[in-house]
Amino acid sequence: MQTKNIGLRNIEVADTKICAIDGINGKLIYRGYDILDLVKKSSFEETACLLLNDDLPSEKVLADFKKKLVEGRNLPDNVEKNLRNLPKTANPMDVIQSRVSELAAYAKESGDDREANYNKAIDLISKIPIIIAYWERIRNEKELIPPSPKLGHAGNFLYMLTGNEPDSEVARIFDICLILHAEHSFNASTFAAREVASTRAHMYAAVSAAIGALSGELHGGANFQVMKMLLEIKSEDKVESWIKDRLAKGERIMGMGHAVYKTFDPRAEVLRELSRRLSEKTGQPWYRITKMVEDVTEEEMKKIKGSDIFPNVDLYSASTYYMLGIPMDLNTPIFAISRTSGWTAHVIEEKFAEAQPKPMLYRPKAVYVGKYCGPSGCEYVPLEKRIQAT
Ligand SMILES: CC(C)(COP(=O)(O)OP(=O)(O)OC[C@H]1O[C@@H](n2cnc3c(N)ncnc32)[C@H](O)[C@@H]1OP(=O)(O)O)[C@@H](O)C(=O)NCCC(=O)NCCS
Numbered sequence: 001m002q003t004k005n006i007g008l009r010n011i012e013v014a015d016t017k018i019c020a021i022d023g024i025n026g027k028l029i030y031r032g033y034d035i036l037d038l039v040k041k042s043s044f045e046e047t048a049c050l051l052l053n054d055d056l057p058s059e060k061v062l063a064d065f066k067k068k069l070v071e072g073r074n075l076p077d078n079v080e081k082n083l084r085n086l087p088k089t090a091n092p093m094d095v096i097q098s099r100v101s102e103l104a105a106y107a108k109e110s111g112d113d114r115e116a117n118y119n120k121a122i123d124l125i126s127k128i129p130i131i132i133a134y135w136e137r138i139r140n141e142k143e144l145i146p147p148s149p150k151l152g153h154a155g156n157f158l159y160m161l162t163g164n165e166p167d168s169e170v171a172r173i174f175d176i177c178l179i180l181h182a183e184h185s186f187n188a189s190t191f192a193a194r195e196v197a198s199t200r201a202h203m204y205a206a207v208s209a210a211i212g213a214l215s216g217e218l219h220g221g222a223n224f225q226v227m228k229m230l231l232e233i234k235s236e237d238k239v240e241s242w243i244k245d246r247l248a249k250g251e252r253i254m255g256m257g258h259a260v261y262k263t264f265d266p267r268a269e270v271l272r273e274l275s276r277r278l279s280e281k282t283g284q285p286w287y288r289i290t291k292m293v294e295d296v297t298e299e300e301m302k303k304i305k306g307s308d309i310f311p312n313v314d315l316y317s318a319s320t321y322y323m324l325g326i327p328m329d330l331n332t333p334i335f336a337i338s339r340t341s342g343w344t345a346h347v348i349e350e351k352f353a354e355a356q357p358k359p360m361l362y363r364p365k366a367v368y369v370g371k372y373c374g375p376s377g378c379e380y381v382p383l384e385k386r387i388q389a390t
Helices: 035-041 042-054 059-071 077-085 093-108 114-139 153-162 168-182 188-198 205-216 222-233 235-247 266-282 286-305 311-323 328-354
Strands: 017-023 027-030
Touching: 017 266, 027 035, 027 042, 027 266, 035 168, 035 266, 042 059, 042 153, 042 168, 042 328, 059 114, 077 093, 077 114, 093 114, 093 205, 093 328, 114 153, 114 188, 114 205, 114 328, 153 168, 153 235, 168 266, 168 311, 168 328, 188 205, 222 235, 222 286, 222 311, 222 328, 235 286, 266 286, 266 311, 286 311, 311 328
Parallel strands: none
Antiparallel strands: 017 027
16 A cells, blocks of 8 residues: 555644634533533534534524425425425435435525525424425335424424424423534545535535435434334343454444544443433433443453553443434434534535635545556557457
């Protein structure tokens, strides 16, 4: 291998004012505010507004933001019709990605100035949950539930998904999950969005690219794998042997370890408590089993590798979503509901930030290691003279 910066790991490519991650001390900061403070004091709506602006909103700005979010809870008739025409087996991430591209054709805002992009961001934050809730109802041949203007972003999504209004504790737990997943700096999907935006493509194209990047199991799909593991383990008495067996085979334990956090991921700490509360509320065993997975993995990794390992955001979000009654294949789409706020904030920063240095267009360099036949290139052999493979 000749490439020095494989995968752009640790390569600084742009300035950002949106998010800071301190992987050594386990800190996640949105626009200067600690995530641990935001989950105690803020709501998803306010956090999304914070990400899209420079600071926490005034009462008036927040009220206007929330009003626009509620007004955006609908889909153009043709987009809804097209949802109904899809095969019921379609992957929910593909469904969202294609609907987001389609929404570009119906956007109320045609311009590309800052205000137009701000309004497009709100439109997407409103509509992505509607696409997911509708898709869940359509694929199960259930009637669509119209949005409820009296419910917040989190509560309304759960209501439109299930038809039942969540109690305030459940709505708040989901609201906290959305705050936790809203932003995480230059992760793969956000970088994809910024890269597309840097070409001056529009907001819908950039968010659609981000959804594509999020759909891969190395990015958005890990908590699905965690829940599969928990369902396979089934009970506390099986955890130890299950984990030891996997580690002995050199396999990885999903939901453990992180490329940036070398200590506790602060989001995992919050989600652990949410999972505990839901286990207590629903009488389901998933919190206790997950906690044992965490403890046994840590213990075994110390013995095997002599190193520490910590839970990441996916370990406890898996059981949290499961106990909220969310189908497992909607875990990644839910990530998209929340992360749309971060993606759109980055698209706006990419298009309008004054911070320098800022690339006109991302254009990394590849190291060519393919065929070489000298400076004048390989001789072109006409098709009829090439030795044909059978
Ligand atoms: C996320 C992840 C890719 C980060 O990896 P990383 O920080 O680059 O760490 P490395 O892959 O270099 O791993 C360091 C060591 O810890 C081990 N390790 C890391 N995560 C592990 C896990 N979940 N289970 C078992 N061993 C693990 C690796 O085998 C490696 O051992 P080695 O040095 O002997 O080869 C990795 O922790 C992982 O695969 N986790 C499971 C998948 C997951 O939960 N993904 C969601 C992330 S938010």
